[in-house]
Amino acid sequence: MTLALETRGLMKSFGGLIATNDVSLQLPKGARHALIGPNGAGKTTLINLLTGVLTPTSGEILLDGRDIGSLGVEQRVRLGLTRTFQINQLFGDLTPIETVALAVSERQGRGGDWWRRVGTKGAVLDELVEVLDRFDLTDRMTEQTRLLPYGKQRLLEIAVALATRPRVLLLDEPAAGVPEGEREEILEAVADLPKDVTVVLIEHDMDLVFRFAESISVLVAGAVLTEGTVEQIKSDPRVKAVYLGESEA
Amino acid sequence: MTDTTASPTLTPVDRARRFLAAEARWSWLEIVFWIVAFALAFGFRSNHLLFAEIAILALFAVSLDLILGYAGIVSLGHAAFFGLGAYTVGIMARSGWGDPLTGLVAAAVTAGILGFVTSFLVLRGTDLTRLMITLGVASLLHETANKLDWLTGGADGLQGMMVGPVLGRFSFDLYGTTAYVYALSVLFVVVLGLRVLVHSPFGHTLRAIRDNPLRARAIGIPVARRLIAAYTLAAMIAGIAGALLAQTSGFASLDVLEFHRSADVMLVLVIGGSGRLYGGILGAIVFRLAQDGIATLTPQYWQFWIGLGLVALVLAGRDRLETAGRRLVARALPWLAAKETTR
Numbered sequence: 001m002t003l004a005l006e007t008r009g010l011m012k013s014f015g016g017l018i019a020t021n022d023v024s025l026q027l028p029k030g031a032r033h034a035l036i037g038p039n040g041a042g043k044t045t046l047i048n049l050l051t052g053v054l055t056p057t058s059g060e061i062l063l064d065g066r067d068i069g070s071l072g073v074e075q076r077v078r079l080g081l082t083r084t085f086q087i088n089q090l091f092g093d094l095t096p097i098e099t100v101a102l103a104v105s106e107r108q109g110r111g112g113d114w115w116r117r118v119g120t121k122g123a124v125l126d127e128l129v130e131v132l133d134r135f136d137l138t139d140r141m142t143e144q145t146r147l148l149p150y151g152k153q154r155l156l157e158i159a160v161a162l163a164t165r166p167r168v169l170l171l172d173e174p175a176a177g178v179p180e181g182e183r184e185e186i187l188e189a190v191a192d193l194p195k196d197v198t199v200v201l202i203e204h205d206m207d208l209v210f211r212f213a214e215s216i217s218v219l220v221a222g223a224v225l226t227e228g229t230v231e232q233i234k235s236d237p238r239v240k241a242v243y244l245g246e247s248e249a
Numbered sequence: 250m251t252d253t254t255a256s257p258t259l260t261p262v263d264r265a266r267r268f269l270a271a272e273a274r275w276s277w278l279e280i281v282f283w284i285v286a287f288a289l290a291f292g293f294r295s296n297h298l299l300f301a302e303i304a305i306l307a308l309f310a311v312s313l314d315l316i317l318g319y320a321g322i323v324s325l326g327h328a329a330f331f332g333l334g335a336y337t338v339g340i341m342a343r344s345g346w347g348d349p350l351t352g353l354v355a356a357a358v359t360a361g362i363l364g365f366v367t368s369f370l371v372l373r374g375t376d377l378t379r380l381m382i383t384l385g386v387a388s389l390l391h392e393t394a395n396k397l398d399w400l401t402g403g404a405d406g407l408q409g410m411m412v413g414p415v416l417g418r419f420s421f422d423l424y425g426t427t428a429y430v431y432a433l434s435v436l437f438v439v440v441l442g443l444r445v446l447v448h449s450p451f452g453h454t455l456r457a458i459r460d461n462p463l464r465a466r467a468i469g470i471p472v473a474r475r476l477i478a479a480y481t482l483a484a485m486i487a488g489i490a491g492a493l494l495a496q497t498s499g500f501a502s503l504d505v506l507e508f509h510r511s512a513d514v515m516l517v518l519v520i521g522g523s524g525r526l527y528g529g530i531l532g533a534i535v536f537r538l539a540q541d542g543i544a545t546l547t548p549q550y551w552q553f554w555i556g557l558g559l560v561a562l563v564l565a566g567r568d569r570l571e572t573a574g575r576r577l578v579a580r581a582l583p584w585l586a587a588k589e590t591t592r
């Protein structure tokens with residue numbers, strides 16, 4: 001079986017700082033994988049490398065067995081590798097329906113159509129509403145995104161990524177900054193993602209990670225400290241040390 | 250944006266469909282505007298030359314709006330395309346090809362080629378580098394036109410343009426009636442096209458790129474390709490505007506490439522508002538009429554007053570100025586204030 005996503009010896013240094021240090025990951029199709037580690041461990045940097053926002057100093061990235069290291073961000077999206085952002089990156093002037101429509105048109109190769117109105121092509125509207133509905137966004141889908149409550153914006157972050165129909169979805173702290181009461185909705189949405197999508201979740205909340213993930217990689221100072229099943233990670237004294245050390249600091 | 254389509258009886262799909270359709274629907278204000286604009290051809294004859302100028306400036310501004318207001322590319326050198334279009338039809342008309350419409354096509358092509366080539370320079374970089382690059386391209390073109398005096402007439406301008414009648418029938422008259430109807434018709438056709446474009450998937454990707462290029466790429470939008478297309482199209486339209494000016498005035502000189510043209514058209518958008526298609530038109534009307542009006546009041550200082558007004562507009566921001574203006578009026582007229590609060 002080929003892996004959905006694989007990295008081999010991925011390295012990234014910013015000047016003297018090694019932000020990603022020899023990271024090799026192997027994710028089978030449909031995996032529910034969590035990436036954890038203290039602040040500044042290099043989790044977001046790893047996502048930036050995977051998606052092509054940053055160029056690795058060395059190492060390989062394979063999507064479905066294919067080396068995608070030389071492809072641009074948008075080409076990787078077309079091949080099925082999509083991410084969300086730790087800090088909202090949305091289109092403030094557009095509405096959720098328009099935002100999701102962008103992703104769908106582009107996926108269908110119709111993003112360059114200039115002669116027809118958005119939403120006038122076949123079953124597109126059904127799909128848009130379906131995606132928005134999954135994230136409970138249909139009520140406010142015609143409001144400007146910038147006016148939405150923060151929690152809804154966090155949901156739209158995931159919705160628009162899912163609208164690209166990724167094979168591998170990288171979620172960078174989807175519940176970051178969301179108040180306690182609203183976290184549950186986001187976590188449920190994450191848990192309900194389609195089973196055939198390979199999901200990588202970055203998250204600081206351990207309860208959540210243990211609930212969601214089947215496998216976990218622990219990143220410390222750019223390198224993989226350890227990886228394994230939830231049980232293995234839970235009982236690993238080194239992981240405890242990292243997190244205890246952090247909470248004491 | 251208020252959501253007038255919300256209704257419990259509608260399915261979400263229906264609401265989505267209605268919302269997207271409503272976004273692109275003609276407003277009565279638009280319809281009235283075009284009717285009035287064309288009706289003006291039947292009166293105010295002595296003003297038709299001025300109206301033609303406004304229509305041309307509006308077209309130029311609309312083209313800048315496409316890249317500035319929609320795609321978010323700032324430019325201080327949009328006159329490069331305007332001037333190239335003007336010289337294209339000018340040189341053609343001097344060499345015996347005076348047909349206006351084919352001239353417009355040729356101007357669109359030459360300006361489009363320049364736009365396409367230079368678009369690669371503005372793809373990356375910050376607003377500041379874009380300003381410098383566009384400024385540089387325009388001054389380079391200005392200098393080139395100055396040097397190639399055998400072709401362009403240099404500082405003296407292009408002499409001896411013979412512009413034929415529009416569609417082989419309507420000659421340009423002294424009052425400028427043909428000029429006005431011609432320029433307005435071209436503006437109308439371009440706006441018709443852009444109306445479709447800005448509500449299309451392509452148009453939406455431009456707005457997305459303006460709002461957040463990082464995210465645009467992250468959902469698969471080929472940002473570079475879209476910006477190249479938009480920049481090329483805007484250049485073509487600016488070229489057409491320049492061509493219209495040369496044809497309706499029967500003259501082209503280095504003035505069409507001057508820096509003040511790029512700056513003026515930017516100011517027009519500042520006045521009228523960018524990213525709303527009609528902002529360029531509204532701005533052109535206000536700008537040109539203000540220029541005329543203030544010039545008659547204080548001939549020496551009109552530029553100062555326009556400048557002052559613009560500085561206020563930019564510093565305060567349009568929204569705040571609008572609110573401040575409304576508050577000022579409200580204070581002067583208490584009954585209006587009462588109306589405001591009951592609203």
Ligand SMILES: Nc1ncnc2c1ncn2[C@@H]1O[C@H](COP(=O)(O)OP(=O)(O)OP(=O)(O)O)[C@@H](O)[C@H]1O
Nearest residue numbers: 014017019037038039040041042043044045046086
């Ligand atoms: N573009 C950059 N240039 C220089 N240093 C960078 C850059 N991006 C990240 N870094 C550094 O790399 C390290 C890893 O940062 P990264 O954002 O990947 O951490 P993270 O694990 O996502 O942390 P957090 O949990 O706070 O989001 C940090 O020390 C950061 O300062």
Ligand SMILES: [Mg+2]
Nearest residue numbers: 043044045086
């Ligand atoms: Mg991070």
